[in-house]
Amino acid sequence: MNVLPKPFAGPADLTVRINRKRCQGHARCVAIAPELFEVDASGETQELRGGAVPPDLANKVYLAAANCPELAIDIVEAGEQA
Amino acid sequence: MPIAHTDRFLGVYLPSRYEDIRAIAYDPEHFSSRRIFVREGKRPPLKSPPITSDPPSHRAERKILLPPFTPAAIQRLEPRARALCRELLEPLSGRSACDGAVDYAQEIPARLIAHMLGISEDAGDQFRKWVRDSFEHSMTDVSIVQRVVAEVSAFFDEEIARRRGARGDDLISYLLHARIDGEPLSKEHINGTLRLLLFAGVDTTWSAIGVSLWHLATHPDDRKRLAAEPQIIPTAVEEFLRAYAPVTAGREIVKETELAGCPLKVGEMVLLPFGAANRDPEIFPDAERVVIDRAENPHAAFGLGIHRCIGATLARMEMRVALEEWLGKFPDFALAPGAAVEWSTGPIRGPRQLPLTLGAG
Ligand code: HEM
Ligand code: SF4
Numbered sequence: 123m124n125v126l127p128k129p130f131a132g133p134a135d136l137t138v139r140i141n142r143k144r145c146q147g148h149a150r151c152v153a154i155a156p157e158l159f160e161v162d163a164s165g166e167t168q169e170l171r172g173g174a175v176p177p178d179l180a181n182k183v184y185l186a187a188a189n190c191p192e193l194a195i196d197i198v199e200a201g202e203q204a
Numbered sequence: 205m206p207i208a209h210t211d212r213f214l215g216v217y218l219p220s221r222y223e224d225i226r227a228i229a230y231d232p233e234h235f236s237s238r239r240i241f242v243r244e245g246k247r248p249p250l251k252s253p254p255i256t257s258d259p260p261s262h263r264a265e266r267k268i269l270l271p272p273f274t275p276a277a278i279q280r281l282e283p284r285a286r287a288l289c290r291e292l293l294e295p296l297s298g299r300s301a302c303d304g305a306v307d308y309a310q311e312i313p314a315r316l317i318a319h320m321l322g323i324s325e326d327a328g329d330q331f332r333k334w335v336r337d338s339f340e341h342s343m344t345d346v347s348i349v350q351r352v353v354a355e356v357s358a359f360f361d362e363e364i365a366r367r368r369g370a371r372g373d374d375l376i377s378y379l380l381h382a383r384i385d386g387e388p389l390s391k392e393h394i395n396g397t398l399r400l401l402l403f404a405g406v407d408t409t410w411s412a413i414g415v416s417l418w419h420l421a422t423h424p425d426d427r428k429r430l431a432a433e434p435q436i437i438p439t440a441v442e443e444f445l446r447a448y449a450p451v452t453a454g455r456e457i458v459k460e461t462e463l464a465g466c467p468l469k470v471g472e473m474v475l476l477p478f479g480a481a482n483r484d485p486e487i488f489p490d491a492e493r494v495v496i497d498r499a500e501n502p503h504a505a506f507g508l509g510i511h512r513c514i515g516a517t518l519a520r521m522e523m524r525v526a527l528e529e530w531l532g533k534f535p536d537f538a539l540a541p542g543a544a545v546e547w548s549t550g551p552i553r554g555p556r557q558l559p560l561t562l563g564a565g
Contacts, residue, residue, distance in 0.1 A: 146512035149275055150502075153438070153520075165270025188500040189442075191508060 135200030136175035138183050140167060144194035151186040151195060158183055207466045213242045215472035216454075217463075222484035222504070224464050225476055228455060229509040232258050235455035235474060237511060241551050242454050242473050245346045250353060252400035253393055255511060262510060268382045268389075269397070269514050272320070272375055278517045281316070285522055288315055288325075289529035296533075296562065301540060304417040305410070305558040312526055313409035313519075317402060322374025323363060330359075335406045353399065360398045364391075375401065401515075409519045411450035411554020412505075413526045418555050419444060419494060420531075421539045426496050431535035434528055440496035441523045446503035447494045449479035452551050453507060478504045479553070536563025 138158060140151075147167050151159045157179055161167050175183045175197075187195035208218040219225055228235050236258050250256070254265040271277065292311050296302050314328035314335075338352045363376055371377045379394045389397075420427040430440055453476040457468045468474065481504045483491045488503075506513035513519070537560050539545070546557035 146508075146510065147270065148506060148512060148516050152275055161274050161276070163271060163274065163276070165267070165274050185499060189502050191502045191504055191506070192512070193502070 137198045138173045139196045141194045144192045150189045155182040155186045217474040220480045222481040222487045225481040234459045234461040236458040239456040252396040264384045278521050285525045293533045304560045305414040305555045309414035310410045313406045317405050320375050322372050405515050407552040414555040415448040416444040431531045442501045443498050445505035446482045449482050449505035452477045534562050
């Protein structure tokens with residue numbers, strides 16, 4: 123069983139999505155990439171800016187996904203099907 | 205066979221692989237939280253929502269608890285946590301020895317949760333005694349749990365009565381005003397949740413801070429590195445949580461099923477040893493090694509699935525601040541020569557006595 127997502131070869135046009143069914147709100151993603159995620163006042167985690175990932179944050183979004191214990195972070199490359 | 209079984213404690217299975225532990229945590233239909241600890245005798249089921257709840261009621265009971273534990277809310281507590289650590293370190297100044305578990309680790313979560321509940325921080329002493337009795341001394345003597353629950357309930361009843369008139373800014377007041385489907389929570393619900401906040405937050409965090417100090421006392425290279433590079437403390441905290449995960453939860457098997465080819469009997473318990481999941485080499489490369497700057501660390505120390513720990517952000521903050529303050533004051537320390545480190549028994553694992561020599565200070 124492999125839980126770690128594959129690292130990216132390089133910056134691409136990336137979008138990040140939190141899988142609502144899996145996310146349990148541990149906020150590991152927020153701790154690692156506060157530029158990309160936030161926890162709202164009710165305790166739910168959200169993607170910022172609709173999940174758009176600036177190219178210089180490609181590595182951070184990968185790290186956030188690799189540290190999410192629920193495997194709730196999906197990273198989608200432009201042109202790929204979610 | 206990756207799953208062990210004992211007839212003791214009314215029958216218990218022990219899985220050991222990440223995959224199996226995860227599968228159980230994700231399957232409340234077969235594995236109920238109405239019993240989460242293994243004990244030698246049956247006792248009347250006691251509700252501490254949300255940890256003892258199953259779907260569908262679990263979701264709403266959990267949701268009302270989230271707002272006081274968001275990163276923003278916990279950040280506001282950080283100054284108090286830091287001041288508390290300094291107050292505890294102050295009397296150790298100039299000493300050449302202390303007990304890292306007794307003098308430091310155990311005090312931090314007990315006092316901070318008292319602070320959050322709007323109770324005198326001196327109640328921390330009483331909290332710790334209740335918590336230890338109910339986790340460590342009750343596995344074989346169920347009557348202890350009943351006594352502790354009665355005492356804790358009476359204590360909180362009084363605190364609740366005190367708040368009926370004037371709403372405070374504390375967690376007890378928060379629960380008194382919380383609503384599920386427009387309805388206030390029942391007295392039993394509030395009392396059960398308060399008991400949970402007390403019991404879930406104290407022994408666990410105490411163990412996590414204590415075992416971090418134990419690791420640093422026995423691994424001088426890691427200790428020197430963290431003292432010199434405090435910015436990696438948050439990453440090290442995650443690694444200590446992975447390698448020394450303090451909590452083993454459990455579930456009652458309520459529907460016949462099997463796991464990794466092993467049939468499971470209804471009515472027996474299955475343990476969730478999150479520490480074993482965290483050392484599964486299938487998931488964590490070099491799993492047996494403690495790597496304080498491990499970058500990819502999706503560990504399960506706070507559980508997995510719907511019961512995932514609500515206090516995780518709080519616990520992480522406490523661990524980070526406790527280590528920052530300790531290393532700032534005592535960058536140089538070690539296990540006392542010939543020291544007898546005493547480890548807890550029961551579902552929460554950590555050092556209860558940790559004799560240390562203090563180099564500088
Ligand atoms: C390092 C310290 C801690 C560890 C290792 C830890 C671990 C855990 C684990 C493994 C669970 C899941 C239990 C299960 O699946 O049955 C859990 C649940 C829970 N924890 Fe923690 N915990 C810690 C600190 C705290 C603190 C400080 C609080 C709050 C004051 C807290 C409150 C809770 C609550 C309310 C739940 C129940 C969540 C639910 O059932 O939905 N924990 N914790
Ligand atoms: S780390 Fe994963 S589970 Fe936790 S809040 Fe982020 S997406 Fe949700």
